[in-house]
Amino acid sequence: MSSVVSVSSDAASPNRRPRRSTERSGSADTSAAKVLVLLDAFRGPKGVLGVTELAQAVGVPKSTAHRLLAIMVESGFVRKVGSRYCLTERLFEVGNRVGSPAIRSTGLRRRAMPYLTDLHAGSRDTVHLATLSGTDVLYLEKLFGHDAGCASTAVGIRRPAHATALGKAMLAYAPDAQAALLQGRPMQRFTAHTLHTEAQLEQELRRIRDDGLAYDDGELQEGLQCIAVPILDASTGAAVAAVSVSSLRSRTLTRYASRLLALAHDLSRAAA
Numbered sequence: 001m002s003s004v005v006s007v008s009s010d011a012a013s014p015n016r017r018p019r020r021s022t023e024r025s026g027s028a029d030t031s032a033a034k035v036l037v038l039l040d041a042f043r044g045p046k047g048v049l050g051v052t053e054l055a056q057a058v059g060v061p062k063s064t065a066h067r068l069l070a071i072m073v074e075s076g077f078v079r080k081v082g083s084r085y086c087l088t089e090r091l092f093e094v095g096n097r098v099g100s101p102a103i104r105s106t107g108l109r110r111r112a113m114p115y116l117t118d119l120h121a122g123s124r125d126t127v128h129l130a131t132l133s134g135t136d137v138l139y140l141e142k143l144f145g146h147d148a149g150c151a152s153t154a155v156g157i158r159r160p161a162h163a164t165a166l167g168k169a170m171l172a173y174a175p176d177a178q179a180a181l182l183q184g185r186p187m188q189r190f191t192a193h194t195l196h197t198e199a200q201l202e203q204e205l206r207r208i209r210d211d212g213l214a215y216d217d218g219e220l221q222e223g224l225q226c227i228a229v230p231i232l233d234a235s236t237g238a239a240v241a242a243v244s245v246s247s248l249r250s251r252t253l254t255r256y257a258s259r260l261l262a263l264a265h266d267l268s269r270a271a272a
Helices: 023-041 050-057 061-077 088-094 101-107 110-122 165-171 178-181 198-211 254-270
Strands: 078-080 084-087 125-131 138-142 158-160 215-216 226-230 240-249
Touching: 023 050, 023 088, 050 061, 050 084, 061 078, 061 084, 110 125, 110 138, 110 240, 110 254, 125 165, 138 165, 165 198, 165 215, 165 226, 165 240, 226 254, 240 254
Parallel strands: none
Antiparallel strands: 078 084, 125 138, 125 240, 138 158, 215 226, 226 240
């Protein structure tokens, strides 16, 4: 496997203006690109946005944003809330039909749910299922623990892989193409504990390959602990997903190690 080096979030900027491919492409293609950028603008922390914010995100006049939003409202993907806009359940329905090819083709997400619910019931802590998307962790499932406001995560959001136990668990078993994508990127520090050098990350990934367990001790969120295991494709040895337990409690999470390793073994067979 190729060596993995510095990484950071690879999410597209909502302020990036769409590029016109050719003059001959016409207004239809241009409008379609702008609609997609408008949708992308809703990925931020604010779920309800005004026309001015959305127009600035796409780089168009407010009148154009009004016209595009009217089309999106009519199609059922966007709803008006007073004078502002938010996404609708229709986009949620469409989004839930999406998954990584490995997870979708094997039914891994469906097979994982009984394991996740058992893990959650036995721990009363927060449980995640995630996959690697570019240089980010993409959360597929979350079962909430009893710690109030534990992990600032949600299904469908991303976090930089290098700063999470889930991400490091998958980076340790990333295929060559994935490793090449991650090379040469700076690592953002979120807390004083975040791994932020190539040497630190390489050492941690080697340790994960030795014992199959990844840890996060306040690296993304101060005070948040996490332990994770990778779910491997048995035919290739590459990580297709990861499962974690997170807690704000001071007690160690290593007590879940054997249960997580057993879970990883069973689900890795399911991913074959």
